[in-house]
Amino acid sequence: MTDTTSETLHEVTVSVNGVRRSAAVPARRLLSDFLRHDLELTGTHVGCEHGVCGACTVLVDGQPMRSCLMFAVTAQDHAITTVEGLCSAPDARVAPTGESMNPVQQAFAECHGLQCGFCTPGFLTTVTAYLEENPSPTSEEAREAISGNLCRCTGYQNIVKSVLRAAEIRAERASERASEPAGEAPSEEQS
Numbered sequence: 001m002t003d004t005t006s007e008t009l010h011e012v013t014v015s016v017n018g019v020r021r022s023a024a025v026p027a028r029r030l031l032s033d034f035l036r037h038d039l040e041l042t043g044t045h046v047g048c049e050h051g052v053c054g055a056c057t058v059l060v061d062g063q064p065m066r067s068c069l070m071f072a073v074t075a076q077d078h079a080i081t082t083v084e085g086l087c088s089a090p091d092a093r094v095a096p097t098g099e100s101m102n103p104v105q106q107a108f109a110e111c112h113g114l115q116c117g118f119c120t121p122g123f124l125t126t127v128t129a130y131l132e133e134n135p136s137p138t139s140e141e142a143r144e145a146i147s148g149n150l151c152r153c154t155g156y157q158n159i160v161k162s163v164l165r166a167a168e169i170r171a172e173r174a175s176e177r178a179s180e181p182a183g184e185a186p187s188e189e190q191s
Contacts, residue, residue, distance in 0.1 A: 014075050016041065017085025025072050031065075032056045034072035035082060043083035043121050047150075054149030057122035058082050064129045083121035086128060091173050103169035104128045104162070113162030115153035122149050127163050136167055 009024040016039060023038040035041045035058070044067055047055035051066040058067045059081035086092070087100040095101045095109070104127045107113065114120045123146060130137070130145040137145065142163035143156070151159065 010073050012072050012076055014077070015079045017081060017088065027071065027073055029072045030068055031058070031070040031072045031075050031080075032067035034075070035067060035080070038072075041082050041084055045118055045121055047118065052150070053119070054122040054126060055119050057125045057149070059125050059129055062129060062132065064126045081125065081128075083124050086124055089128075091170065093173070102128065103173060104131065104166040106169055107162045107164075107166035108159075111158050111162040111165050113154065113159045115151075119149060119151045119153075123151070123159060127166060130163070131167055131170055135170060137163060139164065 007026040007028075010027055011022060011024050012034065013020060013022040015021075016035070021039050023034065025034055025038055029038070032044055032046050035044050036046070044058055045055040046068055047053035049068050051069040054066065056067040057064050059065070059079075060070070060075065061079050062081075086102045086105055089102040092100045092102045093106070095106060101109065104124050108120065108124065113123070126146065126149055134141060134145070139160060142160045145163065146156065146159055
């Protein structure tokens with residue numbers, strides 16, 4: 001007897017956090033499941049599975065995308081950045097804890113922008129992309145930028161503070177880079 005339930009697998013190759021990765025997956029595999037199960041990058045969380053909560057947000061070619069609404073096969077040859085990749089961004093620095101953090105991650109830690117942490121990966125990727133487009137947001141603009149992400153713990157005040165602080169940190173780091181002699185990397189003490 002032949003197995004009629006087997007699905008055709010498609011080889012999907014993407015650049016995830018700067019590393020070329022491939023896996024054979026069914027056409028209906030969601031990008032969130034591809035990242036979590038096939039590539040074992042579990043930082044992307046799956047909440048509602050309907051694109052409403054934002055927990056699964058990743059960056060696709062630098063733009064925020066709900067990975068629970070995107071098939072993995074449509075990500076073929078695109079650049080995906082997950083929360084794991086934010087710590088290796090060009091503007092990441094080593095924090096006093098010894099961990100590498102980009103400005104948004106550092107701001108969320110400083111401003112207590114997270115509690116249980118389930119929604120945090122989606123907020124971090126969303127805010128990282130947002131600050132690329134609007135590096136100096138007002139409080140209202142920051143609130144609008146995060147309006148597509150849900151958090152059941154924080155009440156959003158500290159998340160808004162985190163967005164504003166991340167903008168400050170980005171500006172500080174840009175100023176540091178501008179004042180450095182060409183070719184010299186920032187020291188680990190700078191953050």
